Amino acid sequence: MQFSYILIDSSYYLESTLEHIKEYDDFLCVAICKTRKDAINKILELKPNVVFLTITSTATASDSISFSILSELHEFxxxxxxxxxxxxxxxxxxxxxxxxxxxxxxxxxxxNELRKCLMRYQKTHKALYKDTISIKSNGDYNFIRSSEIVYLKADNNTTDFYLKSGKVISAYKTLKHFEKLLPFYFFRIHHGYVINIQYVSRINLGKNNCYLQNNEIILPFSRTYKSNIDTIILRIS
Known part of the structure; x- marks a missing residue:
């Protein structure tokens, strides 16, 4: 089981903090924010499980990171x-x-203190995710483990699920509908594609291509979702 997190940090310690957290494979970084505005937007967009909020004693800028972020988030x-x-x-x-x-x-x-903090979180959030998604097609219900889905492809108002086994299952709902139901390790890279980053084997920024399952599958990504590609690269590298 993995948990998503955002690191909000504009301090000198950003890189060292990130390296410490990355030692724990159960926690997946989905964004790094250095300003208050970016932090709020990313939290509302990505809905992470955990937010690491860095408060420094020297913050003075108008867009500085402070406890006011919490008050603003409560509005939404x-x-x-x-x-x-x-x-x-x-x-x-x-x-x-x-x-x-x-x-x-x-x-x-x-x-050591970070380890205690993260282990405490894991202990109290074991049942946070359901790992199964229900796909209905003409009265036929398929119950698929999210980890078995390689990618999803939009086909007008239907969605095709491409599974690790090679099987393809079609559902009569839009890609946008399923995007909201999937765990955080699924990212939209194109108007027509959502991928499971666990199957990413290569990303070519020059050709705007994303390769899955040991380069057997090649999907294009668009500039609209370039920030998602950056997040995938950050996690894998």
Whole structure:
């Protein structure tokens, strides 16, 4: 089971923090944000399970990262993702917990404290995801494990599911409909395609092609979804 996270950080410790978190394969980075505006937009778009929010003692810019992000998110979301605050000062801890955050770590991040924080999260969120999707076609119901889906292809108002076994299942609903139901490791790369990044074997930025299943499948990606391609590359590399 994997959990998605966004790292909000404009500090000196961004790279080292990211490297520490990436040691835990159960947590998948879906975005890195360096400004308040970008952070809010990405959280609303990607709906991550966890947000690492870095608060520094020297932030002064108008778009600086601060606890005000939490107040703004409450305007749009009934329930916030799990918030773990990273800070270079102890003094902000009281305010953090008053605002309902789930963890507070000092930067530079201590690997032992991070491990405890993530293990605590995993223990309390074991049943977060259903790994099966129901595909209905002419009264025929197929129950497919998400991990068996290689990619989805839009076909007018229907969607074709291409499975690891080679089987193709068609459903009479749009790609947009299923995109909302799939786990976070599925990314839209084109108007007509959503892929499971677990099967990505190569990405060619020059040709705008994404290769799946050891280069056996070649799908185009469009500039509209280039940010998703960047996220896939970040995760795999």
């Amino acid at each position: 979301l009934d329930e916030l993702p799990t918030i773990i605050v990273l800070s270079d000062v102890k003094e902000a801890a009281y305010e953090a917990y008053q605002r309902g955050v789930s963890g507070y770590l000092l930067t530079p991040v201590d690997s």
